[in-house]
Amino acid sequence: MINLKKHISVALAYFLLVALMGVLLRLFFVTPVQLNFKYILHAHSHTALLGWIYLGLTTLIYKIFLSEADKSKLYKRIFIFTNTCILGMLVTFPYQGYALYSIIFSTLFLFASYWFTWFAIKNIPEHFKHRFSWKLVKASLWYLVFSSVGPWAIGGVMATLGTESIWYKTSIYFYLHFQYNGWFILALLGILFYILEKNGVVFRREQLRSFFFLLNFAVIFTLFLSVLWFGPPTIIYVLGLIGAVAQILAFYELYILLKKPWSFLIKSISPRGLLLFKIAGVLLVAKVLMQFFSAFPYMADLAYRLKDFVIGYLHLVFLGIVVPLMLAFLNYFRLLTIPKSFLWFFLLAFITTEALIFYKAFAFWLGLPFFQNYYILLAAFSCLFPIAVGILFYNQIKNFYLST
Template identity: 75%
Template sequence: MINLKKHIGIALAYFLIVALMGILLRFYFVIQLPFNFKFLLHAHSHTALLGWIYLGLTTLIYKIFLAEAQKPKLYKRIFMLTNICILGMLVTFPFQGYALYSIIFSTLFLFASYWFTWFAVRHIPSHFKRRFSWKLIKTSLWYLVFSSIGPWAIGGVMATLGPESIWYKTSIYFYLHFQYNGWFILALLGILFYIFEENGIEFNPQKRKSFFLLLNFSVLFTLFLSVLWFVPPTIFYILGLVGAVVQLLAFYELYLLLKDNFTIFKLIFAPRAVVLLKIAGTLVVVKILMQLFSAFPYFANLAFQLKDFVIGYLHLVFLGVVITTLLAFLKYFKLLSIPKSFLWLFLLAFATTEALIFYKALAIWLGLPFFKDYYIYLAFLSCLFPVAIGILFYKHIKSRYLSD
């Protein structure tokens, strides 16, 4: 019997480390600190995506769809290899950035993710195969595999064209795009539809199919929005705009599917999980609109020139959409409790830091007044993240210890 709460505890430990690294990155602009900013940023992003979010999602997928397969030893081996890779990246990236050892561990992680994908597709119990929820999960796993083209390309680009090449950034954006728009979002939607299925809620098959096709079309075509920073030919803007419009239609289709069941959310989910899901739903709309605007040359160039728009957008997606939804689902499946103190501290940290990040970009763009202690405020408000996550981690470890 696998103790999945222990696995979530490990994922939360990575989440806490990510938050602590985030503070160091923020204080780097306030006081002189003896580390390479870019190297630590690599460690921060890799641990966030692969240590916390990846482990959270794969643990949920295992619990929901694969526990019945009776392959605990195989899953434990995959989990162990995955953590060796994450710890290797966590130790090597801060000191060398993209170099021999960090590349070895990040490459091994790709193989670990392939292994998990094979495990899921190969051993899924037959009664899940016709479910819409599994269709979404399976597609998300293929996006996970497809996203790895980016990291594979980075090695070749660095060896031949160097890190200053447009293909270096394009490879990174390719990876990020299919991670959060493909793997993360579809996996979370798959879990959501599983919850509805288990609660006896049915949807029109034609509308489900329409939503699925629109969603996947949008994932593929919004990729063009990730390359507008180097001012490509006009056709790229058109294709990106098509993807953004279809994405809007896809989520409107999702809204039509769910609107008659919104009241049931309060019956299915705990109150704090409902708060998190409402925030995620609201910010999905903001995300979609930001992507829609970024298809136009003026705003695409603006985002490229003002990096804070991109930083704010990425934090909005990961902290405001993906992580809030992930926490709500972990609560639903009783893998995690959400203390009130954590919830409000986390939301306060998220709201205030996002407001400052976007205000800086707006101030530069529109010529608004700016204040000299901006980086100090941003750094100290960011300290709320590890405090909140520390509370969550402590409560989780304490509850698991008491239950054992």
């Protein structure tokens, strides 16, 4: 039998490394650092998406939908192979950036994600196949696979057109879009609907069908928002706007769907998990509105010129929506506990760093005063992230050894 708490401990170890690398990246703007900024940035982003979030989501999917399939040995092999790829990227990216060995390990990771997707779809128990929760998770896995078109394209673009080509950035944004808006969001929604289904909440089939259609329509068409940075033809702006509107409608339908069972969710989720859930809900509204406004040429150009808007947005989705929801669900399924001290440090770190990142963007946009110690403050508040994650990781390790 697999101890999934151990797997979450591994994921949290990656999260701690991500937080430490985040502080290191801030220090580049404060003091001379004898390392390559881009190389550390690559390691930071790959470990965040493919180490912490990927392992957290796949562990949840395995526990909920696949643990009864009696395929623990195969799942363990997939887990070991996946971690070999992640560790390979963790070692090679800081040393060489995008080069032979890091590309080998990141390519192998793509095959690891295909392996897990195949494993999940092939071994899903029959009684889950027609559930709406699995429909969402299955779609998320296909978006995970589809997102890999981006990394596959990058190699060809670098070899033929170079990194200055618009297709280089477009390939990266393609990957990030289907990771954030497809794989992450739909997987988390699938887990949410599983909890509701398990506790007897029934929805009208027409409502679910409408929500699913709008959600997937939005995921596909908001991709056009990721290519507005190079000033494409007007039709691309229109398609992006259509996707943004569809996304607003999709999440409004989600709000309607969750309105009745909300009282149940309040009772079933722990107080700390519920706080994280509420924060993610509020910031999800902010995300949807930001994507809507980015469909207009002026705002799209502004986001391209002022990179802090993009950095703030990505951190908002990652640290403000995906991480809180995943932690709330891990807590619900008793794969980790959430210490009160972690919450305070994490929220303080998130609020202060996001405020500073967006302030810089607004300051350059609106001509607001830009204070001298900005980068020192940003680095100092960023130090709260590894403290928060360190508390969570220590608590997880302590509980793991106490239970064995």
